[in-house]
Amino acid sequence: MRLKIRPESFPYALILFIVFVVFYFINKLLSILPLLLILFVLFFFRDPERNIITDEKCFLSPADGKVIEISEIYEDQFFKSKAIKVSIFLSLFNIHVNRSPITGKVTYKSYRPGKYLPAFKSHASEINERNTIGIENDYTKVLVHQITGFVARRIVCWSNIGDFLKQGERFGLIKFGSCTEIIVPIDTEIKVKVGDSVKGGLTVIGVIK
Structure with a gap:
């Protein structure tokens, strides 16, 4: 498995490196802190290649993390019907790259500003800053929410309406702790349960009926 670092980490690492140099000439012991933070930033923005079996x-799964909620909802923007929502909490130690749950075309995208409550709170999805994309193909469709958290303050989404995504392809990331939600048709056979650890592009969240 090849490991790469997302370029989004470079501005943070550069600033911390400058701080490290300044601290080094003032107090070598203090310089350890920015050095450790540089290592953490590089660790956080790791982005391993994965063997996606389509x-x-x-x-x-659109993200790495832990399943914290599975619920039936009424989705009024994209599905306009009942659907199933699976919420995945990403800790600071998870990989934060988001991947497409299916192969298809991006036909919906929306952004909503909001607050920065801890991402594991059940109502964070409705209150926090959130970016959403809808993907569909001839067989089905899916909605993915990228949600900020208490530490996460920046959502990155590289995909726009009209883009074509392969199953497991990267479409964005959330910086420093977050929640990702996948919303699927109501008749989907869910294959995970609350408490399960999942991997983006690898774990099967549900089976299409």
Whole structure:
């Protein structure tokens, strides 16, 4: 497995390196702190290559993390019907790159400013800053929410309406702790449960019926 570092880390690492140099000439002991922070930033923005096994009958996880909620909802923007929501909490130690659950075309995108409550709170999805993309193909469709948290203050989404995404392809990331939600059709057979650890582009969230 090849490991790369996202270029979004470079501005943070550069600033911390400058702080490290300044501290080094003032107090070598203090310079350890910015050095450790540089290492953490590089660790946080790691982005390993993954062997994605595509399956048009499955919804793959859009993120690494822990399943904290599975619920039936009424989604009024994209599905305009009942649907199933699976919420995934990403800690500071998870990989924060988001991946497409299915192969398809981006047909919906929206952004909503908001607050920065801890991402594991059940109502964070409705209050916090959130970016959403909807992807669909001939068989099904899926909605993915990128949600900020108490520490996460920056959502990055590289995909726009009209873009075509392969299953497991990267489409964005959330900086420093967050929550990602996947919303699937109501008749989906969910294959995970609350408390499960999932991997973006690898774990099957549900099977299309």
